[in-house]
Amino acid sequence: MDLFEKIERTRHFGELFVIWLWYHADIDDTMFRLSDGSLLSLSFDNQLTLEAKLAQAERTRISGGAPAASSEAREALRQGKLVSQAKIRVERDEKTWVFVLNAQTLTLTGLKIPAVMTKADDEKLYERQFLIEEIDALVRGLYERFLTIRLDAKQWKNESHALAAWIDEEV
Amino acid sequence: MGALEGSLSFKTYYVEGEPPNDFHADYLSRIQRRFFQPLSPIGDEERSMGWVPVQDPLAVSAQRHDIFFNQYILLALRIDKWSIPSAWLKAIMRQALAERFPDKNIKISKRAKEEVRLQVVTDIKHKILPAMKTVDLVWNISERRLRFWSTSNALCEEFAEFFEETFGLRLTPDSPYMMAKNLGLSDADLNRMLSIEPWYPGLTHQDSM
Numbered sequence: 001m002d003l004f005e006k007i008e009r010t011r012h013f014g015e016l017f018v019i020w021l022w023y024h025a026d027i028d029d030t031m032f033r034l035s036d037g038s039l040l041s042l043s044f045d046n047q048l049t050l051e052a053k054l055a056q057a058e059r060t061r062i063s064g065g066a067p068a069a070s071s072e073a074r075e076a077l078r079q080g081k082l083v084s085q086a087k088i089r090v091e092r093d094e095k096t097w098v099f100v101l102n103a104q105t106l107t108l109t110g111l112k113i114p115a116v117m118t119k120a121d122d123e124k125l126y127e128r129q130f131l132i133e134e135i136d137a138l139v140r141g142l143y144e145r146f147l148t149i150r151l152d153a154k155q156w157k158n159e160s161h162a163l164a165a166w167i168d169e170e171v
Numbered sequence: 172m173g174a175l176e177g178s179l180s181f182k183t184y185y186v187e188g189e190p191p192n193d194f195h196a197d198y199l200s201r202i203q204r205r206f207f208q209p210l211s212p213i214g215d216e217e218r219s220m221g222w223v224p225v226q227d228p229l230a231v232s233a234q235r236h237d238i239f240f241n242q243y244i245l246l247a248l249r250i251d252k253w254s255i256p257s258a259w260l261k262a263i264m265r266q267a268l269a270e271r272f273p274d275k276n277i278k279i280s281k282r283a284k285e286e287v288r289l290q291v292v293t294d295i296k297h298k299i300l301p302a303m304k305t306v307d308l309v310w311n312i313s314e315r316r317l318r319f320w321s322t323s324n325a326l327c328e329e330f331a332e333f334f335e336e337t338f339g340l341r342l343t344p345d346s347p348y349m350m351a352k353n354l355g356l357s358d359a360d361l362n363r364m365l366s367i368e369p370w371y372p373g374l375t376h377q378d379s380m
Contacts, residue, residue, distance in 0.1 A: 010348040010351075
């Protein structure tokens, strides 16, 4: 299998990762612990797009308010739809990032970073890059946690049962 | 724009391959070889693409201090294109043909029309500037990660090809698989990823793996 095939075959990991984030943001009151023991707050913001994959391509786009807490969004999950894009807010050490996470590629678009304080071009470059790389590392850290669970049969069995029960819950 | 200010929508790539020991000199000469060349009003080229420093897209060459910032390489891809409004071209063509061939009874050959069109286009190009677009990139050499400030698939593909031509290094866009690989997952875990079927919410009795 060449690299292209490997990339295409595993895109569903991104889609499940975003649902996993949604589930834990809900049941753990937005708090996530990374492998280094540090904590961050992650919540779903005001845009959520879900798409059907199995049957006819159907899209549910909910914006405004708190779409992740809506019965419409949970019902879309029950219908077998997957999250294709979610606007997410991450807070850590008094810094806030807001971005749209694209599930199939795990890219961050429309990223808003904490305010850059420096004025000189090279300092601005370092500060902006540091803030971009910091959020990139946080998302990768969360993905690593998710993979640890997803790739372990025993852990995933428990997690998937809990996830399925959460999806079935009425909001 | 994007590396120093403005919006933060970019595509992230993994850069495959090791930078050479003396990468500053090597990469600078590679950038110079594919530095942006301005379009000329005379000539057939409708589009030009090349590297420029982010801070000065009009520069005619790059210096080391414009490009290298500790572990980062900061560059912009500049694309210029002649963009002549078709309504203007039509109107000026009509005028030029009437001047060149005042006798309306004579049928103007295709070749003559084309000659006039070329002259008109060249005259217009002398009076206007081409449309210019620059897209920033930041390449973290130590992490082998690169961000290109565009999310247009067509432009990103063109950029990846141009980057490979310039540096001889292949770019692979971010994805769940590449992120897992970059996190240092073992070959066994990467293979397990390939064997796992998608888990769909709302469907019960799915295999645990």
